[in-house]
Amino acid sequence: MSSNLFKLVGRTVLAGGALAAMVATGPAIAKDTINVGIASFLTGPAAGPFGVPGRNGAELVIDAINAGTLPAPYAKAGFAGAKMNPIFVDESGGNAKQVGEYRNLVEKRGVDAVLGYISSGTCMAITPVAEELKKLTVLSVCGTPRVFEESNRTYVFRTQAHAVGDSIAAARYVLDKFKDQKGYTGINQNYAWGQDSYKFFDITMKKLAADTKASDNPQFPKIFAGQYGTEISTLSLDPAKLVHTSFWGGDIEAFVLQALVRGFFKDKQVISSVGGSAVDSLGKKFPDGVVMGTRGEYGLLVRNKDEPLNKWFVNEYKKRYNAYPLGPSYQYASSVLAYKIAMDAAAEKAGGFPTQDQTMAALKGLSWQSFGGKVSLSLADGHQAVHPVGYGITKWDKDKKEPSVSDVKFYAPGCIYAPAGQKSADWLAAGMPGAKC
Amino acid sequence: MQLITTMLLDGLSYASYLFIVSVGLTIIFGVMKILNVAHGAFYAWGAYAAAYAIGLAADNDWPDWSGFVLIFVAAILVGIVLGTIIERLILRKMYHEEEVLIVLATFGIFLILEDVILLVFGVNPYFAYQPMALLGSVKMGGIIRDVYSLTLFGLAILVAFGCWYGLNRTKWGKLLSVVIFDREISLAMGINVQMVYLVTFILGATLGALGGAYIAPTISVAPGFGIDVIVLSFAVVVIGGMGSIPGALIGSLMVGILRAIAVHKFPEFELFVVFGVMAAVLMIRPEGLFAPEKARRI
Amino acid sequence: MVSMAWNDKTIRWAIIGFALLAAAGWLLPTWILNNVMFGLARGLAVLGLLVLWRTGLVSFGHALYFGLGAYAVALLEKYGGVTDVFLKFGAAIIVAGVFGFLLGFVLRNYRAIFFAMLSLAFSMVLYGVLVKMEVLGSTDGFSVTQNTILGWKPDGKYPLFCFIVLTCVIALSAVQLYLKSALGHLTTAIRDNELRVEYLGYSVARAIHVKYLASACLAGAAGGAMAMALGQVDPDSMVNWTVSGELVFITIMSGAGSVVAPFIGAIVFEFIRTYAFELAPQAWQLIVGGTLLAIIFFLPGGIWSLLEKPWAKGEADNG
The missing domain is CATH 3.40.50.2300 (Response regulator)
Structure with a gap:
């Protein structure tokens, strides 16, 4: 009979088993590179004014951190010494699609963390999934307070104050x-x-x-x-x-x-x-x-603010993208920076490359000087940021x-x-x- | 009273927009019996082409009124180029297929064209507000309105008249009626049906592109805005009767005015009214309010 | 009944295939498991479309039932606190079934493009309501996070996967038996000549109504399963016309040759989309649209036509 069908099934099972063995992960060992998913609108009407400036802000800061060219006090290269390999993904297409893509990022591409997200709708949708998959996720832009007020979160942080x-x-x-x-x-x-x-x-x-x-x-x-x-x-x-x-x-x-x-x-x-x-x-x-x-403290309102980090950010951004950084550029950059600070602090405390739990512990309640001003994760048990x-x-x-x-x-x-x-x-x-x- | 005038004007303005967008769809369906999902892509391409041209004109300090010329040039160019490519390369090979397969093929074309826009024009929005700014505003019924949106009304009348004249008073129109009436007999009579189809498709595509091009000055032209237009124009065309130009006119008026009333008085029902009416009309008069007379064949 | 099912070759091999799939689920990495699960869920709706398609009817609004099923699950959990998979799934089927039964009285009198358009109109009415109503989640929709099976809260997705596999086998077998029954044989007869069917003493309208109800229930089941597997419902990815379009797309891609085809097609679709999205985040629609055109032009019988030959040969060997 259909031996072909059997062969097909058999092959799938074998391939699946091999893949399963490949993705199994061990304890935290020092890494040269970390993979981080970064979601923003790359298509659709929100891409031009929001998604792409956000992506650019993240890209600029990631490159600077990888190269160690960020101004003091963040001049130390890398994220706990590792270079970040950003995987930029598109946030458009509806919440259900985003949930599917989030699962792919974590389960298929095995990212170390996920940063970003602009729409409150997407944030609400992926938050429970992030908790289910136990993956550190730092929300960058979205504003609805429901994300943290509807229930307590362990794996999800937001470096942007709520609406x-x-x-x-x-x-x-x-x-x-x-x-x-x-x-x-x-x-x-x-x-x-x-x-x-x-x-x-x-x-x-x-x-x-x-x-x-x-x-x-x-x-x-x-x-x-x-x-x-x-x-x-x-x-x-x-x-x-x-x-x-x-x-x-x-x-x-x-x-x-x-x-x-x-x-x-x-x-x-x-x-x-x-x-x-x-x-x-x-x-x-x-x-x-x-x-x-x-x-x-972003974009237009702080464009001329005379602080070294802000000046660096505005100048470098203008040089590279030929435009002023917008709100989302600051917001994404801020998430990346917070992640780096937490990784570095956790590495120092652990005396080696930090595990996700150690990074999260360092991120919890963190207060840092970001590109536009000071941000503190002081609400929702240290998960939700406030700032002026x-x-x-x-x-x-x-x-x-x-x-x-x-x-x-x-x-x-x-x-x-x-x-x-x-x-x-x-x-x-x-x-x-x-x-x- | 003021509210009623406002609703009426808003409704008429939206109806004009709907008519311009959907008349191309109904012409293509009427002649070729194709429900063209790619219509939304023509609309988007028209908007992009117009916005790009107007932006270029502004950069080169062309006078603002050149925008009006560019809108039409852009629409016609998009219609001819996309219309020819799609009809010759894809649809022509499919006329013998089932209706649903053709609809699906146009869905595939729509998906492709959406992304090609992204590859060609990038993700940054385009603005082409010069024509709208040029015309300024006028006070009507107690509130200020922009003249540009009011010209939509004129354009809709122009398009409607053009279609009526073209169909009823020209040789081409007679040819079209013959082909609509009976494709096989037309073929047998030596009418170049392929040519008629090509021209019809280009005409429909141009009208779709014109809808987008004319609306471009009022919006931020950004990726992905063709999706909602498709179902809206489907609704209009179905309400009026698929393939009927007066039908598209009535359908646009009904949808436009009902939507205006909903937005002013019952905002939750904005979308519901459009598709609710569509379903109701299909249930009561499936052929639509103004279905073209079916030819009785012997 | 059971022995009748087992005597059917398609059902027999489908059961074996799905049993193997369920066993393979143990070994599969989670992301594959998820995509297969999404594919199977969508496959249920495609199976429903296949039933209609064999009669010559194409619905451009099956997202209505897909969405009703999905929202039934989400709303039951959100406002009713129900987490049991069987209850939620049952609700999805019942809600879709009730609507399918009622709308069936109208739609059974429609054919061809009018059937497609009226289905589209109904689905867009639901879309319009969902998008604009805050209590129904507006554009955001809801999360579906709690899945329990008879009071047991499983860790991981594998039990849900098995549940969905089981559902698919049952649905597929039922449809296969139905298509082989006298009423089912009317399916193609109606497509070919309605008048003759009427002369034979059958009510075409009633036959279509039954098929419509069945396909609505299947799409509702699909939506319910999808909501539970994915953990999220929202109007744009579950009720909008593009979703209906996708379902018809998968139907054509799968081919109408067998009740197994929809599941294979839907799983393939899920993987095409995942990889397109990964390889070209700004051009994934282009890849999906290109695939659609390629199938229409070069593989009109769908994916099943590729598998059909070895299948037919196997049958001859068996014979």
Whole structure:
């Protein structure tokens, strides 16, 4: 009969067995190279403004660390002496696909760690899988607080503060600068990031200024929808003057272009929590007077900050990629740096190449000087970062022919994040007790 | 009242966009009986070509109005090049195959063209806002609107009239009707059906590309935005009746206005209304609201 | 019944093959195990499409049932706290089956492109609802993390793998027996000439309804299995029209020659995609699309047509 079929099955079994033997891993032995998966959007609408700048930031810093050319105090070459071989993978295609790809990274390509991820959706999806596969994973950009507030994590860290701070800082900035505006609405993407961003902005406004009026028709278009004509009409009809948006990537660019020509920015005060990439990509086309955040000490807001690490990062990035580093470039670079610091510290403590557990122990609660400023993993039992979050007002600099920001104000972590152990929503609902601003 | 005007204007503007995008799809289906999934790729290619050309023009300090010319040039070029390649190399070999195989082949073409865009144009977004900025804005019904989106309405009328005129008042149109009516008899009568198919496909592709090219100035032209367009234009075409140009007009109007109402009043139902109507129409009148008369063959 | 199944050559060899596969699962590295598991899960939906295809019907909306099954599993776990694999899997089949039964009354009257389009419309309605509703997870979807088998919480994926292998064998055998039954033989008859079937005294509409229900249940089972194997559901990778397109693609790639073909085709597809993604992260769609065109042009009978010859020869030897 079908002996062929049998042969086929037999061969598969043999090949499988051989492969199984190959991937079996031993205890931590000193390594020359480590393989690390780095996920960001390489295709789709988020690739240009987010994924690729993020990837570039990681690449720049990895190369510098491998070569030992990072400025002090990080001049020691390598990750615990090993060179990192980054495996860049694409984050687009939906959550289920990303979960499959994450499994492939860990189980097929045997990476030592996974860094990156931009979308809150992807982060939520891969976090449980990272825990299941027991693989150290450092999230770089995504913002939803649900990742760590829904349950405790062991293997997952995030070197970026969560969305609550962006929303609280936005509300505080607005109340500070535009006291006479009493009504607000919003346009946010209909997924974890957009929903959370507006929800927390909304609660903070209600808590801090009881006389403000929330719109009853905030907009939540689908992510990457691209056309917002109808939504802009809806917002225009709304009497509220303040418009909060957490749009990012191609969506903020499209929204700005479509709104701009309709005089939207003359009529409304727009607060963008993460539109920094559009300020650069649209250049002088980008309207003046928009309240702009970068989700931390990144990009536009710290472009001229006079600190050696920041200057090194901005200069080297410009030299290599012929553009300013954007928020995601900083965020990815920061994850890579945190991983290096933890590896080095763990190696020193263990007196040899560290195991994953030793690296994680070193990463837990880590506090380090990153490229834009100081970052501390102080929430969620040392897994979730906090850092200052700031806003400024956009202005096109005619002389230098590049975008600039004025009235920059940063809010300290103690002002915008719930203390360790408290859920953000509960803390906000209680009126942010103990906030130090 | 203001709300109603706004919804109507938003709806009309979206409907015009939908019509321009989907009329090419319905023409190709009407003549060739091909449900062309690659239509979304024509749309994306049109947008990229236009945005690239307009960006180049801006860099070389061409006047802003040149953008309007470039939009059409880009659409026609994309239509001719992609349309010819696909029809001659792939579809022509498949006309005897089952419908579903042809649909799948166009799905394969769509996947390939999506990635070729990435290889050719890279991942960075393209902007071509000059034509939209040039036309400025106007206050209508209490809110400010951009004139560019209003010109979509004019373009839709132009396209609709062009199609009607071409089909009903020219020799080519008569030929087309004959081929639609009966392919075999046309062949027997010595009509060059292959040529008719090629021209139809190029025309459909050009219209798809025109949709993308004309919308390019209003968006950030970035990879992957052709996917949603396909099902949207499927919905429009199915509602109106596959192969019917007036049908595509009615389908666009229904979808455009219902969507505008949903966004203003029931945002959760934005997508639901589009496909809900599509399903409802298929259930009540499977041939669509304006199905072309079926020829009775003896 | 059992002996009847065992007497069928296809079923007999499929059982042996799948038993070997389950045994091989012990030795396979996890990533292969996972991809085979995903392939088998998707293969169930493709088997459903095969039943319809033999009748000449192609659904461009089977992601509806795939998604319903997947979301049934995820929602049951999320809001009901149910973790048992049998319960979740059963729910997936029942939910898909109920919808398939109801929509079947409408769809059984449709043929060709209208059948395809109406299926697409229904699936996109579900997509539209899921994407826009926050309680249903909007674009994010949900994680599916807890899988227990009758109260036992296994370590690793192997038990789930065996469960899915077992499901596939049962589904495949049932479909094979059905296709060999009188009702099943109507399948090709309907494709060839509906009128004659009616004259023979059979209700074509009812026959199609049965097939549609069966294929909906299979797709629901597939979605449920996929959700459990993958650990995640979301509208773009499970309900969008591209998912339906992929399922039809795998059906064509597998070939309609045998009830075993869908599983082989789906596993091959899973590996093509994995490697395309690994080799060319920015051009994997190009590879998948190219494969699709190549199959259509150079291998119209699908992968099964490659295996069919040795199979037929084996039969002759046996004879």
